[in-house]
Amino acid sequence: MNGPSDHDPQMPATALLDDDTIDALIEGRPVPDEHAPLAAFASLVQAAGDRMPPAPAPALARLMHEGVPRANGARPGAVAGAAAIAAGRRPVPRRHLVAKVAGIGIAAKIGLGVTAAAAGVVGAGAGGLLPDSADRVVRDAIEVVTPFGFGDDSGSGRGRTSEGPDGTDAPGTSAPGSAGFGEDVSSDATGESDGEPGVDGQDIADEAPGATNRPTDEPGSGTPSDTVPPAGDGPPPGVPPVTTGPPADVPGRGAPGVPGTVATSTTLASSEG
Amino acid sequence: MPGRDRFDGDFDAVLTAARAGEARGIERIFVALSPVVEGYLRLQGAAEPQDLTSEVFLAVVRNIGSFAGDEASFRSWVFTIAHRRLLDERRRATRRPPPAPLDEAYRHRARNDVEQSALDALATERVRALCDRLGPNQRDVLLLRLLGRFTVEEVADVLDKSPGAVKALQRRGFRAIARLIEREGVPL
Numbered sequence: 001m002n003g004p005s006d007h008d009p010q011m012p013a014t015a016l017l018d019d020d021t022i023d024a025l026i027e028g029r030p031v032p033d034e035h036a037p038l039a040a041f042a043s044l045v046q047a048a049g050d051r052m053p054p055a056p057a058p059a060l061a062r063l064m065h066e067g068v069p070r071a072n073g074a075r076p077g078a079v080a081g082a083a084a085i086a087a088g089r090r091p092v093p094r095r096h097l098v099a100k101v102a103g104i105g106i107a108a109k110i111g112l113g114v115t116a117a118a119a120g121v122v123g124a125g126a127g128g129l130l131p132d133s134a135d136r137v138v139r140d141a142i143e144v145v146t147p148f149g150f151g152d153d154s155g156s157g158r159g160r161t162s163e164g165p166d167g168t169d170a171p172g173t174s175a176p177g178s179a180g181f182g183e184d185v186s187s188d189a190t191g192e193s194d195g196e197p198g199v200d201g202q203d204i205a206d207e208a209p210g211a212t213n214r215p216t217d218e219p220g221s222g223t224p225s226d227t228v229p230p231a232g233d234g235p236p237p238g239v240p241p242v243t244t245g246p247p248a249d250v251p252g253r254g255a256p257g258v259p260g261t262v263a264t265s266t267t268l269a270s271s272e273g
Numbered sequence: 274m275p276g277r278d279r280f281d282g283d284f285d286a287v288l289t290a291a292r293a294g295e296a297r298g299i300e301r302i303f304v305a306l307s308p309v310v311e312g313y314l315r316l317q318g319a320a321e322p323q324d325l326t327s328e329v330f331l332a333v334v335r336n337i338g339s340f341a342g343d344e345a346s347f348r349s350w351v352f353t354i355a356h357r358r359l360l361d362e363r364r365r366a367t368r369r370p371p372p373a374p375l376d377e378a379y380r381h382r383a384r385n386d387v388e389q390s391a392l393d394a395l396a397t398e399r400v401r402a403l404c405d406r407l408g409p410n411q412r413d414v415l416l417l418r419l420l421g422r423f424t425v426e427e428v429a430d431v432l433d434k435s436p437g438a439v440k441a442l443q444r445r446g447f448r449a450i451a452r453l454i455e456r457e458g459v460p461l
Binding site for chain 1: 323448
């Protein structure tokens with residue numbers, strides 16, 4: 001059977017469709033019940049155009065990212081990175097990511113796979129999801145390939161700890177639960193050196209991070225614990241200290257009499273105190 | 274008419290940017306109009322509707338300097354390019370396969386379209402199979418009216434026909450669809 005032509009002689013005369021009904025079908029307005037199938041058809045046709053934009057061909061994608069190159073090679077109004085996303089471009093489909101992975105070298109793929117697998121296994125191990133035997137294997141593997149060590153949950157001393165040159169545990173590196181933990185207590189803590197047990201955070205070594213930012217213990221400047229965090233809570237060496245003021249390139253609250261300076265946590269505390 | 278303003282009232286700025294070759298303008302045009310263009314090409318039975326859509330918009334970018342008009346005129350212009358590309362593709366094809374029986378067509382799924390859900394693909398295929406049973410002129414008119422949301426006059430402009438002819442074609446097209454649904458029990 002051939003499909004109906006534009007001038008189908010078998011067209012039933014009773015299937016009358018006036019212009020108003022056709023307009024209603026096209027505009028999605030209600031139609032008489034006898035035309036409900038046509039309304040469903042119209043709705044499905046229109047849905048075919050309400051989807052996400054298709055993936056553009058590479059040449060077109062380049063134009064959409066970089067613009068049309070000018071005679072001098074410059075591209076006007078190039079859209080890149082976050083700006084492109086802000087401009088409303090749809091997210092990169094997952095198949096593009098797959099394609100990118102497919103395009104990298106075999107060594108990189110292997111590395112990527114190993115890393116992904118390791119991340120999954122480490123996550124499962126850390127979450128306590130693996131059986132004991134598997135968990136132990138995972139721990140051993142992690143200890144071999146990373147600088148991290150695990151203590152032994154049973155306290156049998158199986159956990160690996162960093163060792164000093166003489167084979168003893170290096171200070172501060174014993175994992176909780178390992179043998180010998182807590183056996184060595186400094187003389188300062190026991191009070192043997194100065195007659196007062198413990199330090200209670202009042203004395204901070206000059207070598208501790210942030211020493212240059214600490215105020216002197218002058219009357220009215222507040223106790224050190226008000227303005228300086230304990231040394232143990234400070235950032236590690238090499239990490240800039242966090243201040244409460246705005247970034248240096250943003251006009252902020254200046255110190256009194258010094259326009260444009262940014263108050264640090266110390267200056268804020270002292271000026272408001 | 275709903276679905277006609279696809280630039281959120283920002284068409285003039287988008288057109289200016291695109292004519293200057295700016296990426297942002299080109300992208301906005303593609304995001305705004307490519308879904309309907311691709312839907313039109315897909316329901317027209319284009320072999321590779323996604324690739325053909327990119328060809329259409331590359332042609333749009335190449336020729337946008339010659340365009341002048343408002344958003345409605347621009348949409349007509351873009352669909353004119355799309356329709357001509359479709360005809361070119363059909364001419365290039367050595368032999369277009371005859372329309373498949375509906376039952377077989379239902380089993381066919383959209384290929385290479387991982388983003389589309391299976392139900393969407395099935396619905397699209399059903400609609401495409403129905404459209405495939407129409408005469409070519411009826412199909413052109415119905416798809417431009419329904420997908421492009423064009424007026425009768427705009428469709429007449431795209432297809433280079435008179436408005437009267439377009440009205441007659443759309444009436445016959447809708448009646449043919451109704452008869453197919455009724456006679457063959459096409460589920461929608």
